Amino acid sequence: MAGRGTDVRRQPGFGLIAGLCLTILYAPILVLVIFAFNANSIVSIWTGVSLDWFAKALDNEGFHQAATNTMIVSITATIIATMAATAAALGTTRVRSWRGQSAAYMTISLPLMVPEIITAVATLSFFALVASVFGINLGLGNLIVAHTVFCIPFAYMPIRARLEDMDLTLDHAAADLYATPWMTFRRVTLPLLAPGIVSGAALAFIVSFDDFTISQLVAGPGQQTLPVFIWSMTRRPMTPELNAMCAILLGISILFISFSALIGQRRR
Amino acid sequence: MSSVVAKAGLEIRNVGKLFTQPGKGDFRALDDVSLFIKPNEFFTLLGPSGCGKTTLLRMIAGFEYPTEGEIRLNGDEISDLPPYQRPINTVFQNYALFPHLTVDQNIAFGLEMLRRPKGEIDKTVDEMLRLVKMTEMRGRKTSQISGGQQQRVALARALAPHPKVLLLDEPLSALDLKLRKEMQIELKRLQHETGITFVFVTHDQEEALTMSDRIAVMSAGKVLQVGSPRDIYDHPANRFVANFIGETNFLTGTVLSAAPGRADIKLGTGAVIAAGVPDGMTPAGEVTVVVRPEHAVITDPETAAVKGTVDTVVYFGTDTHYHLKLDSGAPFTVRQQNRRGREVHLAAGQPVGIDIPGGVAQVLRD
Numbered sequence A: 001m002a003g004r005g006t007d008v009r010r011q012p013g014f015g016l017i018a019g020l021c022l023t024i025l026y027a028p029i030l031v032l033v034i035f036a037f038n039a040n041s042i043v044s045i046w047t048g049v050s051l052d053w054f055a056k057a058l059d060n061e062g063f064h065q066a067a068t069n070t071m072i073v074s075i076t077a078t079i080i081a082t083m084a085a086t087a088a089a090l091g092t093t094r095v096r097s098w099r100g101q102s103a104a105y106m107t108i109s110l111p112l113m114v115p116e117i118i119t120a121v122a123t124l125s126f127f128a129l130v131a132s133v134f135g136i137n138l139g140l141g142n143l144i145v146a147h148t149v150f151c152i153p154f155a156y157m158p159i160r161a162r163l164e165d166m167d168l169t170l171d172h173a174a175a176d177l178y179a180t181p182w183m184t185f186r187r188v189t190l191p192l193l194a195p196g197i198v199s200g201a202a203l204a205f206i207v208s209f210d211d212f213t214i215s216q217l218v219a220g221p222g223q224q225t226l227p228v229f230i231w232s233m234t235r236r237p238m239t240p241e242l243n244a245m246c247a248i249l250l251g252i253s254i255l256f257i258s259f260s261a262l263i264g265q266r267r268r
Numbered sequence B: 001m002s003s004v005v006a007k008a009g010l011e012i013r014n015v016g017k018l019f020t021q022p023g024k025g026d027f028r029a030l031d032d033v034s035l036f037i038k039p040n041e042f043f044t045l046l047g048p049s050g051c052g053k054t055t056l057l058r059m060i061a062g063f064e065y066p067t068e069g070e071i072r073l074n075g076d077e078i079s080d081l082p083p084y085q086r087p088i089n090t091v092f093q094n095y096a097l098f099p100h101l102t103v104d105q106n107i108a109f110g111l112e113m114l115r116r117p118k119g120e121i122d123k124t125v126d127e128m129l130r131l132v133k134m135t136e137m138r139g140r141k142t143s144q145i146s147g148g149q150q151q152r153v154a155l156a157r158a159l160a161p162h163p164k165v166l167l168l169d170e171p172l173s174a175l176d177l178k179l180r181k182e183m184q185i186e187l188k189r190l191q192h193e194t195g196i197t198f199v200f201v202t203h204d205q206e207e208a209l210t211m212s213d214r215i216a217v218m219s220a221g222k223v224l225q226v227g228s229p230r231d232i233y234d235h236p237a238n239r240f241v242a243n244f245i246g247e248t249n250f251l252t253g254t255v256l257s258a259a260p261g262r263a264d265i266k267l268g269t270g271a272v273i274a275a276g277v278p279d280g281m282t283p284a285g286e287v288t289v290v291v292r293p294e295h296a297v298i299t300d301p302e303t304a305a306v307k308g309t310v311d312t313v314v315y316f317g318t319d320t321h322y323h324l325k326l327d328s329g330a331p332f333t334v335r336q337q338n339r340r341g342r343e344v345h346l347a348a349g350q351p352v353g354i355d356i357p358g359g360v361a362q363v364l365r366d
């Protein structure tokens, strides 16, 4: 068999390299999580298993505030970004080709390539300008707007990919069977697009949920999100409480990813 | 024309389609096509790939708009209506069943869009499932049934709203030979039972001959001939039609005398044969005449007017094809049925005579 000779798993040293990569990737995370269960108040000295630090973390007023902010910002930004991305994906695939279509595609996906710190500084300057010229400060709304904007390209990619895979004759078949354009969208395009929308939304949520750079610059007092709050904790003497917070954050991410993968699978 | 008489049927009047392709120049896919398709007719568009069959069908369905001419259904102009306002349904070449719906939901789709009452929808879906013999599969997803079954669901889905016209774009081309023969019979039965006008597209001449009431032969965006299968086969109007439908022998000769519908032709070999002439044509001078291989008969070289020698003999079980070379040098094929006791044993190089009975030869228009 030709496949056997070229199977990368049979190359010498494959196991070693794979093991090394996986260790470098996951060992630090594993250590971080393990030490969340440390009874000692100094992170690096192991004295026994305890859940105290989780209790302490969940009791932390700042942590509560940050978690609430994160949820409000991420969920709102995800919903708005996904709707905008769906509309954008439809507008760039399901229409007669128009002048500037590829330019529009570039414009939508370009933010993925711009260094995040530049987006962050630009966003900060923008809100500062709006505040000084119009005297408008939306508070947490600023953060929501910022997150929505940078989430759109992430939500757009899987939705567009799904649309491009979809058979256009299905839309024709619906129109042939007396469905108006709106009914064709509701009864055929949208249900078939759903897995793409779920993937897009999941991606947008994860990106918003763990965003640090932009949130750090844009968030005003009392508007810290979880990543920003955890970062601020590292500037004080570190206890396993920090590990516990990270473990909780990780747990939510994993739960969420599994959930969206499950939905994606069932749709198939 | 001061008044348009409302004729029942589908009328394609001087329809043309010019595709404008930025940067590549324009492409004329259809050129002055006029057809009249009668109610309850099984009408076939036949032609080689790329001749514009799908384009014409898409214009009837409403996915494409004609750049010239008009399309009328029972007298009403429909060329400008969107697809969802035309009482016309399509069976797509790739079936285009909705993958997120079950078999019965697919069939109900059109009726739901027409806002028919629930009771009526259920009744019609049951009826359609029975008609295409898919009742047992009604709850399945379309990915869980075979190609032939998908084909039948696509048919049921298109027939359920009881359209005035059903369009079928090469619906059998994806099926294997056996299933294809079954579906040909099935389609004829469905057309008969529903009384709906079928406009059927194929590039398969045999399929067209066996299924159609009438055939339009198309080439390069033009309709070359419209007629019953027998008409088209026995009286092809030109070289393309004669060649495209079945096997044919081409002979050249000069016109001796011509009457309406008939002419005496003197062949290059000196033989004189009586040939049919297309309507409205007055042949003169040099013409091409076609003779179907099964219409010619091999006879004694001594008495026959047309003579030649045997080139090759190919045995087909039910019949035998004799590939001959005429004395004029032209090739000529004769096909004879293998009846018990009437076999002709011929060897390569043997001289033979060819009898062309009066009226089987046909003069071509061009």
Ligand SMILES: Nc1ncnc2c1ncn2[C@@H]1O[C@H](COP(=O)(O)OP(=O)(O)O)[C@@H](O)[C@H]1O
Residues within 6 Å of the ligand: B019, B021, B027, B029, B047, B048, B049, B050, B051, B052, B053, B054, B055, B056
């Ligand atoms: N949208 C289009 N733009 C340009 N040319 C087209 C378009 N659609 C079809 N054509 C051309 O028109 C011709 C007829 O196509 P089609 O109707 O699909 O042929 P058929 O169904 O007989 O095989 C082909 O040469 C095809 O390339």
Ligand SMILES: [Mg+2]
Residues within 6 Å of the ligand: B050, B053, B054
């Ligand atoms: Mg075609």
